[in-house]
Amino acid sequence: MSVLLPYKFDTAFTYAADEPLAPGTLVRVPLGSRVVVGAVWDDAPDMAVKVKPIAGVYAVPPLPETTRKFIDWVAGYTLARRGDVLALGLKEQLLVAPPKRAKQFAFGGADPALPGPVLSPAQEAAATALCASVWAQKFEVTLLDGVTGSGKTEVYLEAVAEALRLGRQVMVLLPEIALSIQVLERFAARFGTAPAVWHSELTPAHRRETYRAVAEGRADVVVGARSALFLPFPKLGLIVVDEEHETAFKQEDGVMYNARDMAVVRAKFCACPVVLVSATPSLESVENAAQGRYRKLDLPSRHGGASLPKTHAIDLRQAPPERGKFLSPRLLAAMRETLERGEQAMLFLNRRGYAPLTLCRKCGHRIACPHCSAWLVEHRSHARLICHHCGHTIPKPVQCPSCEAENSFVPIGPGVERIAEEVAEAFPDTGALVMASDIIVGPAQAAEAARRINAREVGIIIGTQMVAKGWHFPLLTLVGVVDADLGLAGGDLRASEHTVQMLHQVAGRAGRAGAPGQVLLQTFAPEHPVIAALLSGDLQEFLAQEAAQRRPGHWPPFGRLAALIISATDERMADQAARDLARAAPRGQGIQVLGPAPAPIALLRGRFRRRLLLKTTREIAVQPLLRDWLARVEVPRVVRVDVDIDPVSFM
Incomplete structure (x- = not known):
């Protein structure tokens, strides 16, 4: 029989078995001098080769037919080897039997009968439409487009409840691990228990138990990163892709796939609905909805009477920061007023570290990575210079390797650490917190950061893109974007679209409760179409302009x-x-x-x-x-x- 191995092979290997094994059965087979994991596959065996016997069978449910078909399809679409695609969801360590003394992790138990929050008429209409789609148990793609703070999560949780009532499993994909913290809290509040989670930070034991719980149907809801797509759900009834526009859903190495698009394919194989959720949908999804390929549901206003924040530009040509500083006096004044009212402020700069460039002030030598076409980034929190592409690190040199001048290196430009230094100087009595992926590592630290903010231990939040989406901080009323022009330069096809999405999302953190919000964009180009779109709030018009530019040249999505x-x-x-x-x-x-x-x-x-x-x-x-x-x-x-x-x- 044919067995596909989770290694760099595109073809299945033929092995002998004492008795017929169902397709999808997970087995141990010899490969050279090793015994490795594999899955019995649907390919016809090669009867002309000399075969070795299967060494054993794992006591776990077989990979469902929908999973096997999905793996074959992804491999064909991405031109990847099928074994590499299989490896995205199947690792040998997942199948090792746990010690008898090991404590089982609890799974399942979500109660869809628990009452949910009171929904607005717009939310109720959207939730009813999604629940009908789940109840029909057929493939359908819905784009749930709602402004920040409109209650999109509460709406799709009603669809989750409908799937649970039908005895089906649910997969919710998130672009970043840190986002899972507040989502898990909302799930627990709605269903009485937290869902299973799936991401790279889990311990091996937790991953193994979660895999088995999914395969056995005990894990009713899974919230995970993009690799959750390849888990062996036997009764998948709903897929939700939250923040569907996020570029983090694209895997950029190995098997290069976009989890948003592959989620649509996964749902089609499982004959279940998929919901794409965003306040700033991708142009691809907007065009699919316009052409009738996707259904579109809109939530045009914030929930509970909260209003969208007012956005203003600070023209840095007219109101520049002090020499050697990066925050305009106008932004500092707004922060001071916000803090005096007992509210919180957020500063956004999508640049980790202290400074993106370090150079010798005597000869101009720049410290570059020896392995990449990139400058080393100074991280004072680590006392190192780090390459953000390959991880190469060095201590900050005392002597310039070019001119041999000592103590001549100076930082050029700001990262979030440098902004934090400026904030500490301007607001010495106010607690500040830096949220960046190299500082907030994993869900535990993200949860602690959220606790400190909600407990008002922090007055000012300084963050990279990890603060741009998903977070709900009731006292946060001011968002300042340190460099709104960052990301607009260069030849990237989607640079403008991605910049609008990110800045609109981070702006949406402000004023989500009763107090009104304000967003200040520091920019040297307030007339740029991206800045103009953010100031007007008319993202529909911006996307229409983007589409008009791409359509004649047949650029995606055309x-x-x-x-x-x-x-x-x-x-x-x-x-x-x-x-x-x-x-x-x-x-x-x-x-x-x-x-x-x-x-x-x-x-x-x-x-x-x-x-x-x-x-x-x-x-x-x-x-x-x-x-x-x-x-x-x-x-x-x-x-x-x-x-x-x-x-x-x-x-």
Whole structure:
């Protein structure tokens, strides 16, 4: 029989069994000198080869047919090996039997009969529509578009309750682990118990118990990161993708997939509804709704009488910070007034560390990463200079390696740590908290940060993108964006869209309770379309303008993209392989190949990188073109070619 292994193989291997085993059965099989985990697959066995016997069978439920079909589909769509896709959800350590003395983690027990909050008429209408979709137990995609603070979570929790009443399982995908804290609290308040969680920070024992609980149907609700898509749900009745626009749903290495899009496919195989939730939906989802492929439900106002914050620009050309500072006097004055009222303020800067660049003030030498095309970022909290791409770290040099001047290095530009230093100087008696992914590590620290903020131990929050979505802090009434222009430069197709989404989301943290909110954007370009959209609050018009710019050139979502990323430790070999691929590029009506060109990060983790971009009209499938293209070029084994279907990042 055929067995697929969670390793770098695309084909299943043939093994002998003493008795027939159902497809999906998890087994132990010999592979060379090792015994490894595998799954009995649906492929026809190769009867012409000499086979080895299966070494054993794991006492866990088989992978459901819907899971197996999903794995095959993802592999075909992304051009990944099926074994690599299988490995996203199946690890041998998940199947090791726990010690008899081990305490079981509790799963299940969510009570859909517990009363939920009182919904507004708009929320009630949206919840009723979602519940009807769940009750029908058929595939349907719904885009739940609601302004920040409109109660989108409470609405989709009613759909979760309907699925639980039907005895079905629910998967809720979140883009970041930290977001799970307040979501878990809302689940516990609604259903009397917290859901199961699935993310990289779980202990091995917890992951093993969660996997088994899902496979056995005991875990009724799972809140997880993108890899939760590959868990073996036997009775999945609803999928929710919260913050569906988030780029964190795209896996950028290994199997390159977008969890939002794959969730739609997963739901189709399971014949269940999927709900995409956002205050700032992606242009792809908006266009799908406009074309009738998705149903759209709107929550246009905040819940409970709260109003949307008022947004204003601070033109840094007219109201600049003091020399050597980064906060305008206007922003500092607004913060002071906010704190005097007993309210809280948030400063947003999507840049970790103390300073993004360190240079010698005598000769201008910049400290760069030896393995990447990137400057090292100073982190004073760690007393190190760190590369944010490969993790290379060094102590801050005492002597310049170029001119040998001592103590000549100075920080250039701000990161959140430098803003925290400025805040401490301006507000010495006010507690401040920095929230960034290198400081708030894992759910426990995120929960402690939320506790301190809600307990009013903190007056000022300084954060990166991790504070931009999902959080609900009732006393937070002022949001200041330190650099609203960050992210607007460069050639990224989606730079403007992503910047609007992020800044609108972070603005939405303000004024979510009774007190009105205010948002101040520090900018050198208040006339920029992105800033104008944020000031007007008219995101619909902004997306219409974005669509008008992309449609004529067949850029997504009006066309298809696929990237080839060629990399090698030898720059000449990377260049040669890229040229060879360019010469063999597909041609035809509606097909265009751009490149080769050095990637924006041309050196990453010691590998030189080149990119080719395939662009087609929407009706052309890129996968057959790519398979034929790659088959016609012999690439040296020391050169790696990665395929990225529907790229989100162009780095």
